[in-house]
Amino acid sequence: MKQVMAVFGLMMAFSMGLATVIASAGGGNGPGGGSNPEQERNQAMARAEECGMFAKMAQSGGNFSGKYMNFRYANDTIVDYRVGGSQQRLFSSVGPEPFNFSGFGTDGAVAYVNGTAAMFKAHNNPSTALQCVKTGDAQVKLCFELAPGLGTQPVNGSHNIRITGSPEAVLVVENGNCTVNGSRIEVAFGPGDGSATVRAMTETRTESRLQLQDMVASGRLAGEIDIVAVNNSHTESSVGYNHSTSMTVRNAGKGKVTLAVKAEYSEGKLFRIGMDRDTTGTGSASELQARLDGKSMKRVSVQELERLQVQKSAQAAYCVEFNDRGCDILAYIPHFSEHELTVEKVTSAGTQTASGFEMALAVLVAAIVAIVLVVAVGRRA
Numbered sequence: 001m002k003q004v005m006a007v008f009g010l011m012m013a014f015s016m017g018l019a020t021v022i023a024s025a026g027g028g029n030g031p032g033g034g035s036n037p038e039q040e041r042n043q044a045m046a047r048a049e050e051c052g053m054f055a056k057m058a059q060s061g062g063n064f065s066g067k068y069m070n071f072r073y074a075n076d077t078i079v080d081y082r083v084g085g086s087q088q089r090l091f092s093s094v095g096p097e098p099f100n101f102s103g104f105g106t107d108g109a110v111a112y113v114n115g116t117a118a119m120f121k122a123h124n125n126p127s128t129a130l131q132c133v134k135t136g137d138a139q140v141k142l143c144f145e146l147a148p149g150l151g152t153q154p155v156n157g158s159h160n161i162r163i164t165g166s167p168e169a170v171l172v173v174e175n176g177n178c179t180v181n182g183s184r185i186e187v188a189f190g191p192g193d194g195s196a197t198v199r200a201m202t203e204t205r206t207e208s209r210l211q212l213q214d215m216v217a218s219g220r221l222a223g224e225i226d227i228v229a230v231n232n233s234h235t236e237s238s239v240g241y242n243h244s245t246s247m248t249v250r251n252a253g254k255g256k257v258t259l260a261v262k263a264e265y266s267e268g269k270l271f272r273i274g275m276d277r278d279t280t281g282t283g284s285a286s287e288l289q290a291r292l293d294g295k296s297m298k299r300v301s302v303q304e305l306e307r308l309q310v311q312k313s314a315q316a317a318y319c320v321e322f323n324d325r326g327c328d329i330l331a332y333i334p335h336f337s338e339h340e341l342t343v344e345k346v347t348s349a350g351t352q353t354a355s356g357f358e359m360a361l362a363v364l365v366a367a368i369v370a371i372v373l374v375v376a377v378g379r380r381a
Contacts, residue, residue: 037232037233040230040231040232040233041230041233041234041235043230044228044229044230044233044234044235045108045109045228045235047228047230047276047278048109048226048228048235048237048276049067051228051276051325051326052126052324052325053125053126053226053228053237053274053276053325053326054068054109054123054124054125054126054226054237055067055068055109055124055125056106056108056109056124057106057107057108057109057110057111057122057124058106059104059105059106059111062074062104064106064111064122066109066111066124067085067124068083068084068085068124068125068126068128068202069081069082069083069084069122069124069128069130070082070087071111071122073104073113076095076096076099076100076101076115077093077094077095078091078093078094078095078113078120078122078130079092079093080092080093081093081094081122081130083128083167083169083200083202084126084128084167084200084202084203085202088147088166088167088202089147090128090146090147090150090163090167090169090198090200091144091145091146091147092145092146092147092148093143093144093145094120094130094132094142094143094144094145095142095143096115096117096118096132096134096140096141096142096143097140097141097142097143098115098117098138098140099115099116099117099118100115100116100117101113101114101115102114102115102116108235108236108237109123109124109125109235109237110122110123110124110237111124117134117136117138117140118132118133118134118135118140118142119132119133120132121133121239123237123239124237125226125237126202126203127199127200127201127202127224127239128198128199128200128202129197129198129199129200129239130197130198131195131196131197131198131239132195132196132197133193133194133195133243134189134193134194134195134243135193135243136192136193137191137192138191139188139189139190139191140189141186141187141188141189142176142186142187142189142196143184143185143186143187144171144184144185144186144187144198145183145184146163146183146184146185148183149165149166150163150164150165150183151163151164151165152164152180152185154178155170155217155218157218158173158218158219159173159176159177159178160172160173160178160217160218160219161173161178161180161185162217163198167200167201167202168200168201169198169199169200169201170198170199170201170213170216170217171185171187171196171197171198172195172196172197172198172199172216172217172219172241173187173194173195173196174194174195174196174241174242174243175189175190175192175193175194175195176188176189176190176194176196177190193243193244194243195241195242195243197239197241199213199216201213208302208321208323208328211302212272215270216241219241220269220270220306220309221241221269221270221271221272222240222241222242222245222263222265222269222270222271223238223239223240223241223242223245223246223247223261223263223269223271223272224238224239224247224271224272224273224274225237225238225239225247225249225259225271225272225273225274226238226273226274226275227249227252227257227273227274227275227279228275228276228278228279229252229253229254229257229278229279231253232253234249234252234253234279236248236249236252240263242263242264242265244262244263244264245262245263245264246260246261246262246263247259247260247261247271247273248260250340252279254278254279254281255280255281255282255344255345256281256342256343256344256345257273257275257279257342257343257344258340258341258342259273259340259341259342259343260338260339260340260341261333261338261339261340261341262337262338262339263333263336263337264336264337265336267312268308268309268312268313268332268333268334268335269309269332269333269336270305270309270330270331270332270333271330271331271333271341272328272329272330272331273328273329273331273341273343274325274326274327274328274329275326275327275329275343276325276326277322277326277327279326280326280327280343280345281345282345283322285299285320285321285322285327286299287345287346287347288320288327288329288343288344288345288346289343289344289345289346290318290329290331290341290342290343290344291341291342291344292316292331292333292339292340292341293339293340294340294342295316297316297317297318297331298315298316298317298318299317299318299319299320300317300318300319301319302319302321302330304317304319305317305318305319305330305332308332308334309332312334313332313334314334314335315332315334316331316332316333316334317331317332318330318331318332329343
């Protein structure tokens with residue numbers, strides 16, 4: 001009988017531990033747990049703005065405004081496109097021919113203006129990416145009218161163009177030919193899908209930021225995403241520099257983010273993943289591990305990462321840099337279709353941080369074992 005009581009006490013201890021773990025791990029976020037995903041997403045957006053990662057767009061009719069950009073839409077044209085905290089004018093106007101306006105609006109940190117022949121997305125983040133995507137076989141001409149005082153410079157070996165002056169930017173073109181006539185840049189898209197994306201340089205010039213801008217200009221950087229997670233909810237801001245390139249969040253929580261990366265390239269490309277410190281769960285680069293399709297990636301320096309790409313290496317690799325916003329992870333993916341990319345905090349070499357659910361499951365299994373032992377001992381008694 002004493003044995004039965006002892007094992008019963010053990011079972012109760014496990015059960016109480018299970019309840020405690022579930023309560024602490026769930027934090028009220030499970031079904032019926034009183035979670036408020038919308039409130040958590042709003043908190044994530046507020047934290048993204050506080051960290052200087054991205055911010056929510058506002059709209060009033062055809063006027064769009066945000067922390068990092070402002071513009072107006074009228075008569076099939078984006079007018080007075082301004083970027084950066086000081087709202088410097090980058091373009092007097094941007095317009096496709098034809099466009100055939102079909103609607104506009106905002107979605108988190110993105111403003112969109114849609115037409116039947118093309119669509120615009122404007123990203124309210126420090127790089128203030130303005131993207132025009134064209135689909136189908138219609139031939140579309142996209143015209144950028146530069147603000148006074150700005151110039152252009154071609155990027156060797158590509159159709160891309162650097163915009164010089166203040167602010168400076170780079171124009172990345174896919175499936176299109178660029179011509180420059182004074183302050184006017186024209187992009188003529190051929191049949192098929194294509195895109196033109198402008199990435200501005202509005203922040204303090206640092207070595208890493210200049211490197212990123214060069215990577216975009218040369219076509220080495222294929223996409224960027226910034227993520228902030230609060231409990232089981234998150235908000236994100238992403239851009240791909242090719243119509244077929246996308247980075248979307250599958251799961252995001254403190255200490256672990258899983259992305260779906262889709263692209264169509266014949267060679268390896270770099271991707272930037274930005275997270276605030278609360279989302280990474282650490283302030284140490286050595287505690288962040290990246291995996292591609294479940295396999296560990298090699299952590300290297302940014303110089304080694306660039307070397308792997310130049311040599312067209314089959315080695316998937318990444319590097320981590322912490323900055324004033326949180327951290328940037330540059331990941332080199334050597335081949336394409338669709339991949340799963342995971343960035344996770346590790347507590348020691350090769351040991352991932354266990355999630356609350358995993359801990360609760362372990363305690364549940366232990367409690368079941370305890371019950372089986374109680375029944376077995378009771379029968380023997």
